[in-house]
Amino acid sequence: MAGTRDGGNGSGGTKPVARRLLATATRLFAEQGYDRTSVQEIVDAAGVTKGALYHYFGSKEDLLQEVYSRVLRLQQERLDAFADADAPVEQRVREAAADVVVTTIENLDDASIFFRSMHHLSPEKNKQVRAERRRYHERFRALIEEGQRSGVFSTATPADLVVDYHFGSVHHLSTWYRPEGPLSPQQVADHLADLLLRALRP
């Protein structure tokens, strides 16, 4: 039934038109929100028609989910790499905390869609996204707990709350960060990671 439809598969060879459609949709969703963006607008901006869009994607919602899974995959991979590295906990946390800030800023459109439009997904897809998000959260929490057990981090705050505290600031980036501002992504990331580490000092 799916024909050439591009479900939500791995990475590899997506067709140029499909890629352009997804990129255009991402931009428009970020600018105007999911509900305020019509399928017609997307195909017009991408220079094709509805026939093309529905040839590659099953529904408007599928476009949204594609954005999510791309972001989640990317960030999970990066977190795993930093967490598994061979370095002191303190440094691994700092690098992971800073990295998620940089990649979030570099994909600010995806991020703002992610945090603003998740509730537009159908219950099943929403559940799936939440599960992936939890996996990410747990991985980060484990890292904090490791530091707390080994005594380099304070145990004054439950690790769960610490993670939510930091990801709050990441979440918030799309609200206030502007590329034309005075701070580079890396500078912002270093500051935010520093705040986290300072808060965790015993």
Place this chain on the structure above:
Amino acid sequence: MAGTRDGGNGSGGTKPVARRLLATATRLFAEQGYDRTSVQEIVDAAGVTKGALYHYFGSKEDLLQEVYSRVLRLQQERLDAFADADAPVEQRVREAAADVVVTTIENLDDASIFFRSMHHLSPEKNKQVRAERRRYHERFRALIEEGQRSGVFSTATPADLVVDYHFGSVHHLSTWYRPEGPLSPQQVADHLADLLLRALRP
């Protein structure tokens, strides 16, 4: 032209029906999002008809703006009170930081609407809301800067970023906080304020 329309004025004597409509709309917007909630749903849930709603409000968007201005008014008042108090900076920051967490949790519906649906407002109204938010932000920043100047807070991070860091976590509350969870609003608030203060230690 406005007749009995309730623009977006002060506090005082709003009619019961108008209050019920606003409360119902707030709940539905928080549950389903602004765009996914039809005016028909709101009036059905409130036990009236469209005639009543458009008698008291000029448009669906006006309902949204009412939610915003109520929250902003409340939080600005409280921040001013804490900031103007006669106490050491450290304590004033701690109390203000904790208070905004408590009041956000106590009005979690308003908060999630606020952070998720601001982009649904028309440009003018959006601008107005942003201006009020900036006022709030600046007040908080001034407090941090005062502490930095007097040496009780580290100057390692620009005050602006510190404010965004903390409000990120406040913003984020509506994503993860659940009333049935293990922590009371006050406990969460104390933890988050503590994290902020610990991060600011010189």
Place this chain on the structure above:
DNA sequence: CACGGCAGACTAACCAGTCGGTATGTGGAA
């Protein structure tokens, strides 16, 4: 009787998704 408060049918606009049709490309048989 005048008017605020509200009912509810109505309208004009819009939108996601469908579907029959067309163009382009590819591989194999004659």
Place this chain on the structure above:
DNA sequence: TTCCACATACCGACTGGTTAGTCTGCCGTG
């Protein structure tokens, strides 16, 4: 080489359904 069969890629008019907002009129109260 020519021609046919078939699939992929895409077009765009159309449909069924929904929505915000309007408008006419009723009804109880002062």
